[in-house]
Amino acid sequence: MDELLDRTAEAAPQDLTDGAELRGSSFDFLTGPGIDLAAKAQAFHAWAQTRVAHGVFPYAKRLGGRPGATAELTLLDGRCHAGLNFSSQEYLSLARHPKVCAAAQAAMERYGVHSAGSTALAGNVEEATALEAELGELLRMPEVLLxxxxxxxxxxxxxGLVRETDHVVIDQLAHNCLHEGARASTPNIHLHRHLDADHVERLLKRVRQRDPHNGILVVTEGCFSMDADSPDLKRLQALAxxxxxxxxxxxxxxxxxxxxxxxGQLELQRMLGQxxxxxxxxxxxxxxxxxxVASHDRAIKEYLRFYAAPNTFSNALSPVQVAIVRACLAIVRSSEGGERRERLMRAIQALRGALTEQGLTVLGHPSPIVPVMLGPDALARVASREMAQAGLLANLVEYPAVSLNSARLRMQVMADHTPALAQTAAHIVADALQRARALAGATH
Ligand SMILES: Cc1ncc(COP(=O)(O)O)c(C=O)c1O
Structure with a gap:
């Protein structure tokens, strides 16, 4: 760890001024008046560069090497931060597993490194068909389309499924791909309050009363990516x-x-295959x-193959990627997978416990995502900089990805994190937040 930290921060960022680096958000540059399409991009770039100069733009980082429990990330200003890595989505630590790497190599030798074409044409390889079947076994849903x-x-x-006249009832915090899919399909979008099944029930009743003729798709997540919480899947399915x-x-x-x-949550809630x-x-x-996408209906799978544009008009997963997923899935379904999930859960519990002991607010339920509330966006930007300088790598999430001034640190845990490492990380977060309060206070 000390050895890693020595490589951190070559030149100190500029002093904070309480100017543009701590104000505004990326939302400000989404639209803009005038005929010049590039104007909003230029305004955003200037704002982001100001943040970069002050060391408070922790995005678009470059990862050096593999995403292990420790890692090296280089910021846009060229400074390299090295330390404890809670910023990767490597939940079971499989990226360097020998069986996974061997599977990738074997696929490369057998198929080459091409992307085979759309699955609607000739993009299917045997490995992909096998993966669909194996994933279907885990999910207890026979029809899977990659x-x-x-x-x-x-x-x-x-x-692919929702027509312009249909309806989508969707959790307000669902992932961008789901909201974008809904927006692209129909104007009839009914947002429901996060996890609120009573609200879903009221919306479904109202929509059905007003429109008995069109379809309704209810959309949610098993584990929400910013809040680490889960809906009552049994109730939502019954309501649907x-x-x-x-x-x-x-x-x-x-x-x-x-x-x-x-x-996953489907198993925890006894809803696998339901x-x-x-x-x-x-x-x-x-x-x-x-x-x-998995379903019980072969017709849905084949319909999406030809009517879900990002599948129909995009090349399939490369054979190497398919082989990697198959190897990971085999581990997930083995006793080794169980042992890795136990290690992961021990690290999650240790991190949540240590953060709480430090007086920090940890959101959601035990899952590989551990969101730590930082609060005001300006404070969170400074805290994130201080953490990185102290050797903790974790992603900052600020408005508009979450609501205004409820910025958070999204810590992502992996099986290779030890409880001791989680304790160290929690101390770094608490210390950094304290320093950030002093620094942010000094700019007012
Ligand atoms: C909840 C959720 N759904 C979908 C996606 C998209 O997945 P991918 O990274 O494979 O495009 C993400 C990833 O960020 C996610 O968090």
Whole structure:
């Protein structure tokens, strides 16, 4: 750790001024008047550069080497921070597993390194068909369709299934791919309060009363990526059935890494095989790119192959990526997977406990995502800088990704984090927040 820290911070960032570096948000540059399409990009770039100069723009970092329990990240200003890594989505620490690397190499030798084409044409390889079947066994849903990314799966499933006259009832905090999919499909979007099944029930009743003729898709997540909490899936599925709707659950952050058998929230809530549609990503537990949509209906799978544009008009997952996911999935379903999930959960509990002992507010339930409330966006930017300088790498989430002045540190835990390392990380967070309060106070 000391050795890693020696490589941190070559030139100190500029002093804080309480100017643009601590004010505004990326939301300010989403639209803008005038005929010049580039104007808003230039305004955003100037604002981001000011933040970079003051060391408070912790985005677009470059990872050096593999994403282990410790790592090196280089900021946009060229300074390298090294230390404890809670910023990767490597939940079961499979990225350097010998069986996973060997599977990638074997696939490369067998298939080469190409992307095979769209699955609607000739982009299917044997490995992919096998992966679909194996994933279907874990989910207890026989019909699985792979997508090039998780984002494409979420967007594509909604855009493929929902017509302009249909309705989407969606959790207000659901992932961007789900909201974008809904927006691209229909103007009839009904946001429900986060996790509030009573609100879902009221919305479904109202929509059905007013429109008995069109479809309704209810959309939620197994484990929410900013709040680490979960809906009552049994109740949502029952409500969907009662009102002639379908339920789709995004399991990107829980499949493989939670539940005794790796079945995620669906398993924990005894809902494996009981939900209409499940979608997920391979970019977290499964050490690869890619995503999938699972259902019970072969017709839905084949319909999405030809009507979900990000699948139909994009090349399939490369054979190497497919082989990586298959190898990860085999580990997830083995006793080794169970042992890795136990290690992961011990680290999660240790981190949550240590943060709470430090007087910090930790959101949600035990999951690989541990969100720590930092509060005002300006304070959070400074705290994030102080943490990185002290050797803790974790992602800052600020408005508009979360509501204004409820910025948080999104710590992502992996099986290779030891409880002792989690304790050290919690101390760094608490110290950095204290220093940030002093520094942010000094600018007023
Ligand atoms: C909840 C959720 N769904 C979908 C995605 C998209 O997955 P991918 O990274 O595979 O595109 C993410 C990833 O950030 C996510 O957090």
């Amino acid at each position: 997508f090039p990314t998780g984002w494409a799966a979420g967007f594509g499933a909604i855009k 059935r009662e009102h002639g709707a379908l339920l789709m659950v995004d399991v990107a952050h829980d499949l493989g890494c939670l539940g005794p058998g790796g079945g 939900v209409d549609l499940v979608m997920g990503s391979f970019s977290k537990t499964f050490a690869s790119n890619g995503g999938f």
